[in-house]
Amino acid sequence: MIELFLSQLLNGLVIGSVYALIALGFSLVFGVANLINFAQGALLMLGAFFAFTLIQWGLPIVVAGLLSVLATAAVGMLVERLALRPLRNAPAIAPLLSTLAIAVIADAGAELIWSAESQPFPSPLQSFVVFVGGAFLTGVDIATFIVSLAVMGGLMIFLSRSWTGRALRATAQDPEAAAQMGIDVALMRQIAFGLAGALGALAGILVAMYYQSVFPQMGVPFGIKGFAAALLGGLASIPGAVLGGFLLGIFENLASGYVGEGSRDLIAYSLLILVLMVRPQGLLGTGKLEALGGVGGASGAIPTTSIIASLGGATARTRNWVLRPKLWMMLAAIALAAVLPWLGSAYIVQVAAGCAVFAMLALSLTLLSGSAGIISIGHAALFGFGAYLCAILGRNHGWPVEGILAAAAFGTALMAAVATLPAIRLTGHAVALATLAVGQVGYLLFLNWIELTRGPMGIAGISRGTLLGIPMQPLDRQYWLALLLLAVCYVIAHRLLESPIGRSWRAIREDRPAAHAAGVPVRRYLVLAAATSGLIAGLAGAQFAWLQAFVSPDSFVLETSIVLISMVVLGGMGNIAGAVIAGVLLAILPEALRAFDDWRMIVYGLILLALLRFRPQGLGGVR
Amino acid sequence: MAEPYLSIDSIDVFYGPVQALFGVTVTVGRGEVVAVLGGNASGKSTTVKAALGLVRPRGGRITLAGQRIDGLDPHQIIGRGVGSIPEGRRVFAEMSVEENLRLGAYARRGEPPASLQADLQEAFALFPRLAERRRQAAGTLSGGEQQMLAMARAWMRRPELLCIDEPSMGLSPLFVDHVYEVLARWKAAGLTILMVEQNANMALQLADRAYVLRNGAIVVQGAAAELAGDPELRKAYLGG
Numbered sequence: 110m111i112e113l114f115l116s117q118l119l120n121g122l123v124i125g126s127v128y129a130l131i132a133l134g135f136s137l138v139f140g141v142a143n144l145i146n147f148a149q150g151a152l153l154m155l156g157a158f159f160a161f162t163l164i165q166w167g168l169p170i171v172v173a174g175l176l177s178v179l180a181t182a183a184v185g186m187l188v189e190r191l192a193l194r195p196l197r198n199a200p201a202i203a204p205l206l207s208t209l210a211i212a213v214i215a216d217a218g219a220e221l222i223w224s225a226e227s228q229p230f231p232s233p234l235q236s237f238v239v240f241v242g243g244a245f246l247t248g249v250d251i252a253t254f255i256v257s258l259a260v261m262g263g264l265m266i267f268l269s270r271s272w273t274g275r276a277l278r279a280t281a282q283d284p285e286a287a288a289q290m291g292i293d294v295a296l297m298r299q300i301a302f303g304l305a306g307a308l309g310a311l312a313g314i315l316v317a318m319y320y321q322s323v324f325p326q327m328g329v330p331f332g333i334k335g336f337a338a339a340l341l342g343g344l345a346s347i348p349g350a351v352l353g354g355f356l357l358g359i360f361e362n363l364a365s366g367y368v369g370e371g372s373r374d375l376i377a378y379s380l381l382i383l384v385l386m387v388r389p390q391g392l393l394g395t396g397k398l399e400a401l402g403g404v405g406g407a408s409g410a411i412p413t414t415s416i417i418a419s420l421g422g423a424t425a426r427t428r429n430w431v432l433r434p435k436l437w438m439m440l441a442a443i444a445l446a447a448v449l450p451w452l453g454s455a456y457i458v459q460v461a462a463g464c465a466v467f468a469m470l471a472l473s474l475t476l477l478s479g480s481a482g483i484i485s486i487g488h489a490a491l492f493g494f495g496a497y498l499c500a501i502l503g504r505n506h507g508w509p510v511e512g513i514l515a516a517a518a519f520g521t522a523l524m525a526a527v528a529t530l531p532a533i534r535l536t537g538h539a540v541a542l543a544t545l546a547v548g549q550v551g552y553l554l555f556l557n558w559i560e561l562t563r564g565p566m567g568i569a570g571i572s573r574g575t576l577l578g579i580p581m582q583p584l585d586r587q588y589w590l591a592l593l594l595l596a597v598c599y600v601i602a603h604r605l606l607e608s609p610i611g612r613s614w615r616a617i618r619e620d621r622p623a624a625h626a627a628g629v630p631v632r633r634y635l636v637l638a639a640a641t642s643g644l645i646a647g648l649a650g651a652q653f654a655w656l657q658a659f660v661s662p663d664s665f666v667l668e669t670s671i672v673l674i675s676m677v678v679l680g681g682m683g684n685i686a687g688a689v690i691a692g693v694l695l696a697i698l699p700e701a702l703r704a705f706d707d708w709r710m711i712v713y714g715l716i717l718l719a720l721l722r723f724r725p726q727g728l729g730g731v732r
Numbered sequence: 733m734a735e736p737y738l739s740i741d742s743i744d745v746f747y748g749p750v751q752a753l754f755g756v757t758v759t760v761g762r763g764e765v766v767a768v769l770g771g772n773a774s775g776k777s778t779t780v781k782a783a784l785g786l787v788r789p790r791g792g793r794i795t796l797a798g799q800r801i802d803g804l805d806p807h808q809i810i811g812r813g814v815g816s817i818p819e820g821r822r823v824f825a826e827m828s829v830e831e832n833l834r835l836g837a838y839a840r841r842g843e844p845p846a847s848l849q850a851d852l853q854e855a856f857a858l859f860p861r862l863a864e865r866r867r868q869a870a871g872t873l874s875g876g877e878q879q880m881l882a883m884a885r886a887w888m889r890r891p892e893l894l895c896i897d898e899p900s901m902g903l904s905p906l907f908v909d910h911v912y913e914v915l916a917r918w919k920a921a922g923l924t925i926l927m928v929e930q931n932a933n934m935a936l937q938l939a940d941r942a943y944v945l946r947n948g949a950i951v952v953q954g955a956a957a958e959l960a961g962d963p964e965l966r967k968a969y970l971g972g
Contacts, residue, residue, distance in 0.1 A: 272841045279824050279835050286822035289784060291810030291839030291889070 116244030117366035118359060123250045124319070125358020126257035130312040131335025132342065132350035133264060134305035140281030140345045141301035145542060147208040148188050149309055150332020151215035154325060156181040156310025157317040158223055161230055170233060178310045185306020189299050195722055202484060203721040205541060206678065209486070210721070212328065213671055214714035219325035221707050227324035230317040253315045260311060261351055264304075268347060277301060281345065329667060330374055333549065334361075336542065337381035343391030352392060375553045381546045386531045389539060431730035434686045446592055450585045458588050459656070460700055464693040465591035466652045469598055471676035471692030472685055473645030476602055478674065479683030480611060480732065481638035482618030483532055484541045487548020488673045490528070491643050493555055493665030495521045495650020500568040500660045501561065510576040517651035518644045525643020526636045533635045548670050555662040567661025571654050581655070591652045595689070598645045602685045605641065606732065614638055615683070615732075668710060675717045680729050687729020735798055737762045737924055738783060738893055743792030743802070745778050752778045754949045755792065758926070760893065765915075765925040767935040767956065770945035771969045776928045777819055779945070780895050783926060784816055785809045796893070810839050815891030819898050819928075821882040825871030829862050832870050832881055836888030848888075855884045858914070876907035883914060894918070896927040900934060912938055932969070936960045944968045 131153060138146045159180050163173035192207035234248025268274035279287040280297040288294050316331060317323045334357060342353025357377060365373040384391065449461050474488045495517040502508040502516055528551075532543040555562050562568065573581035581587055605611050613634045616624040625631050654660050676695050680687030695716075699709050720727065736759035745753040753775045760766045770776040781787045783794060785806040794802040801809050810816065815836075824832050833855055837848050856863035859880045865873065870881055879899065886894060899915070900908040912934055919925065919938065929935035936942060939956040944965050952964040959965055 272838065275827075275831060275835055276838060278827065279838075282824045282826055283822050285786065286818055286824065287835075288786070288806035289810065289816035289818050289822075290835050290885075291807045292835075293805065293807040295805075 112242070112244055113366055114363075115242050117362040119241060119244050119246055119250070121359030121362035122355060123246070123253050123358070124362065125338075125355040126254050126261075127312050127315050127319070127331075127354075128335055128338040128358050129261060129351045129354025130257055130308045130315075131331060132339035132354045133261065133347065134308040134312075135336055135339040136342075136344060136347055136350040137277070137301045137308075138305045139339070141277055142189070142193055142204075142298045144193060144204050144208070145336070145539075146188070146302070146305060147205065147332070148192070148212045148215065149305060149335060150328035150330075151212040152181055152185055152188070152306045152309035152328075153313035153316070153331050153335075154219060154323075154328030155184055155215060155313070156306075157230070157313035157323045157327065158219055158325075159310065160314045161223070161228065161317065161323045164231055170231065174311075174314050177314060178307045181310030181313075182303040182307040185302040185304070185309070186299050188306075189302035191718070193298060193302075194295070199721065199725055203725050205484075206674065207718055207721050209671060209674075210714040210717040212332075213668070214711050214718070216325055216328060217707070217710035217714065221711075223323075223325065225325055227322045230321055230323045232318045232321045234318075249318050253319060256311070256315065260308070264308075265347070273297075273300065333381070333545065334374075334377050337377055337384070337546075340381060340389075340391055340542070341384050343393040346391065346393045349391055349393035356392075371557045375550060375557065378546045378550045378553070382531045382543060382550070385535060385539065385543045385546070389535060431732055432681070432684060432686050432728070443592075443596070450588060455584055458584050460697065462584070462588040462591045462652070462656050464696040465588070465595045466649050466656065467673075467676070467696035468689040468692035469591075469595050469645055469649035469652070470673055471680060471688040471695075472595075472598055472602055473642045473649065474673050475677045475680060475683055475685060475688035476605070476614075476645070477529075477638050477642035478677050479681075479688070480606060480618065481614040481635055482621075483529065483544070483635060483638065484674070485529075485532075485544040485548075486541050486667070486670050486674060487528075487544040487546070487551065488642075488646065489665040489667070489669035490548040490551025491521055491525050491646040492650045492653070492669065492673075493551060493660075493662070494524050495647030496654040496660045496664070497555065497562060497568075497650075498647065499651035499654040500571050503574065503654075504568060504571050510574040510581060513574075513651060514576075514648065517647040519647075521647025521650065522640040522644040525646065526640040528643075529636065529639035533632055533639075545667075545670075548667065552662055552665055552667070555665060562662070565662060567659055567663075569659045571658045571660070573655045573658075587652075587655055591656070594648050594652065598648065599685060599689065602641075602645070606683075606685065610634070610637065618683075671717075672713055675713055675720075677727075678717060678720055678725075679727050681727030681731050683732040684727065684729040685732075687727055691728065736760055737764075737797060738926060739793075739795045740779065740783060741793045741795070743782055743789035743794065745775075745782055745787055745789050747787075752948050753782070753789070754947075756945070756948070756950055757792075758943055758950075760924060760926050762924055763922050764941065765919050765927070765939045767939035767942040768926070768928045768945060769930075769932045769935060769942055769965065769968070771930070774945040774968065775948040776930075776945050777897055778948075780897050780926060780928045783809075784814065784895055807839075810889070813892035815886040815889035815894045817882050817886045817894070817896045817899060820901065821875075821878045823870040823873070823878050823881050823885070826869055828867050829870055829873070829881060830866045832885050833862075833888050836885035837890075839889055851888055851890065855888055858887070859884050876903055876910070879903060879907065879911060883911070887918075891923070893924045893926065896925065896929075898928055898930060900929065900931045908934060932965060933960075 131149060134149050135146060138144060156177050159177035160173045163176055164170055188211055192211055193204050196203045196207060232249055234252055237248030239246050268278060276292045277297050277300065279292060280294050284294045338353035338357040339350045341357055342349025361373055361377050364376040450458055470492055474485060478484050498517045498520050499513050502513050528547045532540045535543055556564055573587060575581060613629050616629055617631055617634060621631060672695060676691040677688055680691035702709055702712060738760040740756060740758040742755040742757050743753055744751065744755060756779055758768060758779060768776045768779050778787060782789050785804050789802055793800055796812055824835065833852055861877055862881055862884055873881060899911050915938055927935060936956045936959060942956050942959050943950050943953045946968045951968055952962060
């Protein structure tokens with residue numbers, strides 16, 4: 110008994126030291142550049158792969174590691190160049206989504222270069238074992254622990270003693286005052302990103318040695334966990350990042366030891382959500398997160414997720430143009446959609462029905478993220494919730510189609526309201542993080558709750574049943590149903606946005622303290638926005654399950670959420686017509702790019718990056 | 733008259749579509765103390781921000797010791813011998829008093845540590861209150877003490893030209909007197925100062941010359957002693 114505890118504790122300290130390194134990278138960038146760097150996980154993954162390649166070229170592991178750390182630091186600086194510097198005057202949300210786009214491009218790029226499969230990473234110290242009481246440590250464990258501690262110590266001394274370190278901290282506290290001390294603030298931001306890259310690469314190499322493998326998807330979980338650690342300790346606090354890393358490592362290992370290995374990630378993400386809800390400033394946190402809008406309320410400078418607000422000073426030429434579709438445009442779109450089944454191609458109808466599903470999803474997300482300003486990077490979980498409800502109720506319990514539609518709509522609405530609660534007190538970048546964690550928890554539940562979801566195998570053979578006495582088996586009818594639901598949801602969304610409810614949502618997005626002060630019950634309106642969004646997402650999920658006749662966790666991964674937020678940005682945040690068009694466009698894109706399927710996510714990433722840079726108000730304009 | 737040390741020559745400054753300064757010209761000679769006065773939103777802070785590179789003028793030019801500095805970044809301008817006491821003090825709240833002072837000397841980081849150490853001791857001698865609190869986090873100081881720290885921090889730069897934005901803002905009268913005593917001592921030692929101040933009476937006692945801004949344009953300028961009784965000055969503050 111005590112052996113298990115001791116061995117999990119030691120393992121926790123080892124993996125915790127790696128989390129601490131990642132967390133330090135997050136904290137440095139967050140402090141100096143006021144940005145949650147979603148590309149931190151990608152830097153970790155790239156660092157591991159650079160070292161992997163150099164070792165394959167025959168370099169000794171230490172040399173390969175050092176070169177990789179330098180190379181990844183350079184990549185980190187490049188991220189600053191691409192995601193932050195050109196967007197200094199852009200909406201506050203643009204740099205955040207840009208780092209997300211870069212992460213997507215890096216992950217997909219790594220799959221192209223190094224293959225999507227896991228590859229063995231040499232770990233020369235693995236066979237060296239030391240016994241500590243009843244537990245044992247390998248050479249890799251010891252090396253990981255010592256290297257991490259040494260790097261943390263070195264970083265602390267650098268930050269407190271050197272000119273550059275002090276300048277970094279000064280920039281984090283007050284960039285404008287730092288500039289008046291003669292500090293090159295832009296350079297400090299770049300250095301912070303470089304350090305984050307170096308720390309990420311080091312963590313990546315240690316992780317690769319620890320698990321003796323490298324794979325392109327390794328960045329996401331470690332990125333999120335490093336973030337959870339940083340947040341646990343207090344986001345802008347350097348000692349907090351270290352403490353948070355160790356705590357998360359120990360906690361997670363104890364959980365996996367006593368509850369089971371499958372619960373490891375689930376518990377890490379749940380912890381992140383819990384911290385965000387209960388103590389968003391973290392254990393050692395200061396008011397810094399508050400100033401960034403981490404905690405709700407009238408704390409002053411909350412960065413708005415609004416794109417309109419930042420266009421305030423724009424000249425007339427670039428000022429927001431908004432697509433407001435005329436009646437004839439709508440009728441033309443409906444006529445076009447109605448003609449498709451008569452072309453006689455099942456493939457076209459299948460694709461068109463898929464487009465309708467994604468248009469609904471984009472519509473639902475643009476209400477939440479665009480109109481109400483809750484940037485969600487976990488929407489795929491709601492989509493999946495609707496799909497799984499349909500699959501389980503229909504296939505296992507024989508519910509009629511009408512019942513399933515109602516359950517998917519209202520069940521997902523309820524789920525959305527509950528799932529959004531952790532995010533509602535938060536604003537700005539912290540919201541994106543909370544929703545990301547919620548989305549990952551959803552995905553992990555689909556994956557691991559095997560009795561209910563059949564896990565990675567998915568649920569096959571979902572039958573379409575009959576709706577109001579009409580058999581829905583033919584694809585055409587399913588397509589008509591998808592179109593009808595899209596139209597109904599569009600009308601509901603349009604009505605809502607034109608009503609005082611929509612006005613209140615936009616008011617909350619533009620300036621939450623002001624909305625609060627004007628008497629808008631912010632929390633109630635945000636729950637309503639989430640529920641409405643969930644209702645539409647749930648209907649889309651059910652449609653998806655019927656169309657594919659199959660659901661599996663693969664459809665509801667982080668990538669799906671990122672594609673959905675790309676649709677919202679492309680359409681113009683809060684613009685429902687734009688969202689529908691963007692949903693259709695980005696849903697057709699993989700069909701058009703079928704021959705280049707590996708490039709699909711890269712193309713999405715590039716589209717998102719280019720949009721944020723050149724046209725943050727999207728195609729349709731922001732509403 | 734010799735070339736002024738700092739010359740702000742008919743600059744226009746915009747915040748987005750809003751024009752904040754209209755052809756403002758301000759000069760500061762070596763060893764001179766020049767005050768820029770005006771009411772709220774008259775553009776006086778913007779003038780000193782333009783000199784520091786914190787805002788970029790769209791028209792006009794700014795020279796320091798004969799060289800153009802408009803278009804440079806703040807750190808480059810500070811690097812040319814300018815020190816700044818920012819509006820609202822802006823001390824680094826989570827750092828100790830001593831670290832704040834060391835950051836003040838950031839632009840001198842190439843100099844031997846011994847001379848910086850000597851200056852640090854001198855700063856503590858100048859502001860004994862700060863010496864008592866050297867290990868304390870700057871954010872825990874009182875407003876008046878923070879103003880002292882901001883002044884000592886700027887002094888650590890050993891500037892040729894000191895820019896000050898609203899040194900008396902939010903301070904009790906006792907501290908305002910103390911601030912002006914220190915500034916008078918620095919003036920006597922030959923320091924060149926460009927200051928922005930809402931408290932016209934205090935500023936005119938210290939300054940050699942002054943400019944009065946109203947709605948982003950200079951309405952009157954001249955020797956401080958003459959301006960004190962000028963009705964234009966009163967109008968600039970009270971409107972009408």
